[in-house]
Amino acid sequence: MKDTLTETPAAADTAKIATRDLQVHYGDTHALRDVDVDIPDRTVTALIGPSGCGKSTFLRCLNRMNDTIPAARVTGEIRIDGEDIHDPRIDPVQLRAKVGMVFQKPNPFPKSIRDNVAYGPRIHGLTRTRAELDEVVEKSLRRAALWDEVKDRLDALATGLSGGQQQRLCIARTIATSPEILLMDEPCSALDPIATAQIEELIDDLRSRFAVVIVTHSMQQAARVSQRTAFFHLGRMVEYGDTGALFTNPADPRTESYITGRIG
Amino acid sequence: MTATWILLILLIIAAASFFLGRARAIACAGGDSRALHSLPGHYSWATVLVTLLPALLLLALLEISAALTPAGTLAVVILALAALAWSLRRITPVFRARATVERGVLALLILAACVAIATTAGIVLSMLFETLNFFVQYDWREFFLSATWAPRFQGGSELGFLPLLWGTLYISLIALIFAVPVGLFAAIYMAEYAGRRIRAVVKPGIEILAGIPTIVYGLFALITVGPLLRDYFAQPLGLGASGSSVMTAGLVMGIMLIPFVSSLSDDIIAQVPQSLRDGSLGLGATRSETIRQVILPAALPGIVGAVLLAASRAIGETMIVVLGAGAAAKLSLNPFEAMTTITVKIVSQLTGDSDFAAPETLVAFALGLTLFAITLCLNVLALAIVRKYREQYE
Incomplete structure (x- = not known):
């Protein structure tokens, strides 16, 4: 039997991302069960829930990163702009350029700052001249609110930046491939409060151009940055709705227990 | 008597000191090993170390300086026994045998590292002297620059x-x-x-x-x-x-x-x-x-x-x-x-x-x-x- 899902449905035809009956198995573990969700464009959607509840797994389904784990098996339907991303005609490599991902720990490549940002545009052949590439690098760094801090040392090693700068660089690197969706897997968990505030401000900015889906352990963060929130528990999506409503007036008793700190 | 025999005798003394050290430690703690500062095993090894080391050093010195005489042999054995007696007397419940054993272990490790380095140095030096001999007899420019x-x-x-x-x-x-x-x-x-x-x-x-x-x-x-x-x-x-x-x-x-x-x-x-x-x-x-x-x-x-x-x-x-x-x-x-x-x-x-x-x-x-x-x-x-x-x- 399915859990009763309390949500204010975004009309399916306007949804950027829609999943139906999504299941994920890792070997013998059933990590994600029966997830049906419609995620709208130009919105920040937060995924919250206790550790191991399946929220990161769900995120990794959306750009088929689970394909790189041999034991993972994904069934059900995921549509982005109405297209099934498991369709054989879809190249997962192209999909990942369109659906960018920022990881929990900042993971800049051991290259220069410029080469980190230029990585995506280069492998996808997005620019034809050096000047065009420089322009993309600058624009991406500006949008990630990092340009002023690094514009004088673009050729320095990216691994020499501070943690918060590294994470913003990773966001710039992702933006540079001009994705339509940004997935963020606990992007602030390795950062101090100041860097966290900068990234949160940035996320709010990015909403004007992308659909942002962010996994977070901090309910304050979810409340601050997101417009819609989904609560996951034991591999199921328990509740999904407007952030304000979900935090002030949760419909499911499990959601209420989690946000008031009784389970987790 | 050859060095082999002396080593055998020292080995027997060492084995005896192992058990004597332990027995002595337990005896002076009144049979309760918990009253000792260290574990009984530490007292055994500390006794063995103190017994063997001076005797082995003396033996090595005698071997290097001259052929081993009966008097030398006797001196080695007596030194071992004297060291054994001294180390047994030293054992009291507050004697820190654990620290002695630690120092022994450290010395052993340093010795092993030195053997490797000394060997390398020895190899290089022996090659170096023969090479110098060669260059006395043969022009080095010929060696490094000649194509024949x-x-x-x-x-x-x-x-x-x-x-x-x-x-x-x-x-x-x-x-x-x-x-x-x-x-x-x-x-x-x-x-x-x-x-x-x-x-x-x-x-x-x-x-x-x-x-x-x-x-x-x-x-x-x-x-x-x-x-x-x-x-x-x-x-x-x-x-x-x-x-x-x-x-x-x-x-x-x-x-x-x-x-x-x-x-x-x-x-x-x-x-x-x-x-x-x-x-x-x-x-x-x-x-x-x-x-x-x-x-x-x-x-x-x-x-x-x-x-x-x-x-x-x-x-x-x-x-x-x-x-x-x-x-x-x-x-x-x-x-x-x-x-x-x-x-x-x-x-x-x-x-x-x-x-x-x-x-x-x-x-x-x-x-x-x-x-x-x-x-x-x-x-x-x-x-x-x-x-x-x-x-x-x-």
Whole structure:
């Protein structure tokens, strides 16, 4: 039997991302069960829930990163702009350029700052001249609110930046491939409060151009940055709705227990 | 009485002191081992250490200074017994036997480290003196700059080392040109593509190559690879009719080096953090793009280190060269011609009736020292590269 899902449905035809009956198995573990969700464009959607509840797994389904784990098996339907991303005609490599991902720990490549940002545009052949590439690098760094801090040392090693700068660089690197969706897997968990505030401000900015889906352990963060929130528990999506409503007036008793700190 | 007997007696005294120390410790604690500062075992070992060390030192001194006399023997045994009595008297419940044992362990470890360093120094020094002897009799400019190697045991030899150095470097270069790409690609396959089950078969399979004695590789070069290269490449191309050639030795040595390069590179590639792979794949890079542009650059310093280690292995190799490349010292560019290396000539100058005063024999030491210097430089370079870049991703 399915859990009763309390949500204010975004009309399916306007949804950027829609999943139906999504299941994920890792070997013998059933990590994600029966997830049906419609995620709208130009919105920040937060995924919250206790550790191991399946929220990161769900995120990794959306750009088929689970394909790189041999034991993972994904069934059900995921549509982005109405297209099934498991369709054989879809190249997962192209999909990942369109659906960018920022990881929990900042993971800049051991290259220069410029080469980190230029990585995506280069492998996808997005620019034809050096000047065009420089322009993309600058624009991406500006949008990630990092340009002023690094514009004088673009050729320095990216691994020499501070943690918060590294994470913003990773966001710039992702933006540079001009994705339509940004997935963020606990992007602030390795950062101090100041860097966290900068990234949160940035996320709010990015909403004007992308659909942002962010996994977070901090309910304050979810409340601050997101417009819609989904609560996951034991591999199921328990509740999904407007952030304000979900935090002030949760419909499911499990959601209420989690946000008031009784389970987790 | 020989030293063997004294050692046996000391061993018996040591065994006795082991049990006496323990018994004494427990006795002075009134039978309750919890009242002791250290564990009963610590008292045993502390007693053994104090009993044996002075006696062994004295024995070593006597052995070095003169032949062992009966009086000397007696002195050693008496010293051991006296030390035993003293150490037993020292045992009280508050005696810190644990600290004594710790100091003993530390001394043992330092001794082991010193043995390795002293041996290296000894080797270098012995080579150095013989080399100096050689250069007294033979002009060093001739040795380093002459292009002719023609030793004659009646005297009047020409001992120019350039043809040997050329042969060594040429054969090593061919070996590396063959081994580095094959080894590296095998490592990439094993680290990035192979599933766990394939890896479990392929990795030991490649490492078997490392266990084959080099003389067996030499036989393979002599009876299989050499004639094959001669019949299908050298003769049709008009490059020579010799089965022994630089190419034969280089190829077979390359096969020998594959497991070196592959297993070191495999470990290094596996150390590149998964987060870098995720980052690259997440940006829409394919697997081979990820390997080329992220993983290999990150692993490059380690791979360079692996290649340099393989190179010093190639430079020191002897057996494959003797059987695969022949013994003719020549300066030539033709890879299908027989040539020889420094190591082979060292062996041939020292086998047979050697007159250790003649330059024809002493040249072996000069060659050996030069070889040592080359491989030492390569190793230092490899270590420096690895160390410089080790912290790049952390």
